[in-house]
Amino acid sequence: ADGGNTAEPERKDHNSTGGSTLLGYIGIDTIIEQMRKKTMKTGFDFNIMVVGHSGLGKSTLVNTLFKSQVSRRSAGWARDEKIPKTVEIKSVSHVIEEGGVKMKLTLVDTPGFGDQINNDNCWEPISKFINEQYEKFLKEEVNITRKKRIPDTRVHCCLYFISPTGHSLRQLDIEFMKRLSHSVNIIPIIAKADTMTTEERQEFKQRVRKELEMSGIEFYPQKEFDDDMEDKSDNDKIREAMPFAVVGSDKEYQVNGKRVLGRKTAWGVVEVENPNHCEFAQLRDFLIRSHLQDLKEVTHNIHYETYRAKRLNENGGLHPISSSDTQESNL
Numbered sequence: 240a241d242g243g244n245t246a247e248p249e250r251k252d253h254n255s256t257g258g259s260t261l262l263g264y265i266g267i268d269t270i271i272e273q274m275r276k277k278t279m280k281t282g283f284d285f286n287i288m289v290v291g292h293s294g295l296g297k298s299t300l301v302n303t304l305f306k307s308q309v310s311r312r313s314a315g316w317a318r319d320e321k322i323p324k325t326v327e328i329k330s331v332s333h334v335i336e337e338g339g340v341k342m343k344l345t346l347v348d349t350p351g352f353g354d355q356i357n358n359d360n361c362w363e364p365i366s367k368f369i370n371e372q373y374e375k376f377l378k379e380e381v382n383i384t385r386k387k388r389i390p391d392t393r394v395h396c397c398l399y400f401i402s403p404t405g406h407s408l409r410q411l412d413i414e415f416m417k418r419l420s421h422s423v424n425i426i427p428i429i430a431k432a433d434t435m436t437t438e439e440r441q442e443f444k445q446r447v448r449k450e451l452e453m454s455g456i457e458f459y460p461q462k463e464f465d466d467d468m469e470d471k472s473d474n475d476k477i478r479e480a481m482p483f484a485v486v487g488s489d490k491e492y493q494v495n496g497k498r499v500l501g502r503k504t505a506w507g508v509v510e511v512e513n514p515n516h517c518e519f520a521q522l523r524d525f526l527i528r529s530h531l532q533d534l535k536e537v538t539h540n541i542h543y544e545t546y547r548a549k550r551l552n553e554n555g556g557l558h559p560i561s562s563s564d565t566q567e568s569n570l
Contacts (some may be wrong), residue, residue: 282341291400
């Protein structure tokens with residue numbers, strides 16, 4: 240009985256429900272485990288887009304992020320393949336499994352972006368593709384008989400590769416991010432960071448941050464979507480470190496008796512996952528280990544919601560589906 244008395248005050252602290260105290264254990268906390276089991280069974284989708292002109296190591300970086308050959312370049316693409324005359328959109332999907340969790344990863348590549356003599360409006364096909372995925376999802380959502388699980392092809396994250404010029408952003412960079420930052424989560428990164436010295440890198444990062452700010456470009460994680468103070472302080476740290484200056488490599492080398500991913504140079508190995516060498520580890524932890532779910536939520540609750548509201552408004556709140564049979568069933 241004595242032991243029960245000592246436990247009593249503690250129970251009041253933890254189990255108070257707006258003034259009433261739980262008299263014993265109910266098991267509400269098991270909901271998390273129940274959700275985990277369901278997610279393990281169904282798995283989840285993650286769709287990532289890479290944008291930037293050719294030669295910035297986009298395919299390599301994505302392969303490095305997911306420690307597997309996920310880019311379409313790995314799937315029998317010739318190195319000497321011609322640069323397309325216009326921007327193309329190419330998707331490739333893989334199911335990656337780790338610790339019993341299945342993820343259907345779709346990588347959307349944009350060959351031809353920024354590689355033309357005249358790059359005016361080369362963001363248009365990309366914007367169109369992003370909106371087409373929202374439209375697909377919306378059509379499924381407003382059907383009278385809906386699928387239990389709507390296939391999600393919406394782009395959750397767009398990695399925008401900035402060329403390591405050391406000078407400033409190109410007009411195209413600013414134009415692209417300005418036009419697309421309200422319809423997709425853009426994460427700007429400085430590619431091939433090993434081409435700059437540490438000092439050059441810091442200076443360039445600061446300059447890029449300033450230019451993004453002056454152009455009014457909101458990249459992910461957007462300040463206005465911070466949920467609370469804890470969120471804000473975590474995201475502030477990330478925002479101050481962005482854009483991450485990264486190096487990708489899917490080749491392993493022996494360094495001090497350990498196998499590491501890296502790029503071999505005349506004076507040694509640039510270790511991809513070594514925070515002293517580049518910021519790849521920070522990008523990976525942010526993108527996959529801390530913010531992957533949030534990227535999906537911001538896509539669904541903010542970007543898709545904005546698109547959905549706009550579409551339904553245009554239609555006077557009616558069904559946006561054009562096929563005649565579904566139209567009739569709505570009348």
